[in-house]
Amino acid sequence: MHDDGIEPDDAETVGGSGHTLEQLSAYVDRDRMPRIAAIEEDAEARALVESMERLGGLARTMADEDAAAAGPGDDQWLDQLLGIIRSEVRAGRDLPIEDTDELTSTTITEGALREVARTAGDSVDDVLVGRVHLAEHDGVLDVRVTVAVRFGAPVVPIAEDVRTEVHRALVSHSPLTIGTVDVVVDDVFPGSAP
Amino acid sequence: MTDPIDVARAVDASLLTVRGVAHCYVAAPAFAQVVEGQRREVLAHVTVLPRAIRVAIGVHTSHDVREVSRTAAAAVRAALPGDWSDARLTVQVRRIERD
């Protein structure tokens, strides 16, 4: 069989399209883009492409039925999983808070500071915080927060509010001086603002 | 020398009473190797050579991180047996916990 994917000279092309079954199948997986006229304008080839697309739709229906049959898992299964997740706190680097004496130091993790920034940003209406990027240099912490804003809500004042809230929260929780706080709006989520 | 396990237990216990500490976490550095689903006996990480103690805490969001970590460090110091008074101590704030 042609497992190496090289089409032998006698590989059948479908209809008058000049394309093989394999090529049509790959074309479907590319969502029929860019459009290939030779395929779309040949009745047999197009029929086959459409059949393969319908088959994909049926597969998705099957997956939905499988999901319904399997269900979301019982509470114990979920609690156990979330317990493990919760216990594996991914912390990132340690940033110093203070050295009480030569033998004692206190630190705060990047992860904890990101959580502070996230919570502060989330508190602004119509905003969801995405990634929080922290960069430390010479005891100064620069922050970049990427957010999604609800469709229709005013982006500029919201970004300002996020900056204010994040700055305020970090000042009270971070031992480092806060440098710049950048807010990047890179996404919109659906639902209209009131 | 006081057994490191006993030191760790004493340290764990001392943190229970510190205001603002919401939760303690496993402080061992090789975190991914923690056996899943099993409760560890102690959370504080205690080494003998060199003598060092490491704890990881979560602080309530309404409290001042500097104050709580300082208080926690003092509480741990006070709980150490005499022969561990020269141990290095690191208190790590790993999470800010919502109230």
Add this chain to the structure above:
Amino acid sequence: MQLEEAPDALLAARAADGDERAFAVLVRRHASYLRGFAIRYMGSSLDADDVVQEAFVTAWRRIGDLRDPSQVRSWLATAVARRATDVMRTRARRRTDAIEDREVTDRRDGPETVVERQAATQALGRIVDALPADQRDAWMLRELAGMSYEDIAERTDSTPAAVRGRLARARQTVLASMEEWR
């Protein structure tokens, strides 16, 4: 703003940053789909709970590696397929005979789950189950897990071109069989 309303990409980005609440939303959102996929992929519901749970834990540890956060659902399905394969290999090694352990489609649903399945999807399930192993694998990973040819090739120690061929032949067989069924 509720995290439950957030799109997958944003949740995945937060989870990569360490936000386990965002990951928990992803878990709840995709658990049924992943459990259904695990059962379908392994041919039985045995071990499905463990496989999906372990896949989620692995995914949590590795979510920083996810290049395109919007593809997190497919990425999770990949983790499930990987874990399922490990489990099936272990199971096979333990068996004294080498008979392939695939149950009939109807036995996948537990006695307590009554789900109305279309006749067409039932037929599809039977036809896919009857495919040669490498075609069935490629078909499921493409159609049910949404994996790319490259990722499927990597998993099966093969090439994207070979995957392309297997998929085409699988689809050809399935279409022909579905025609017959109709």
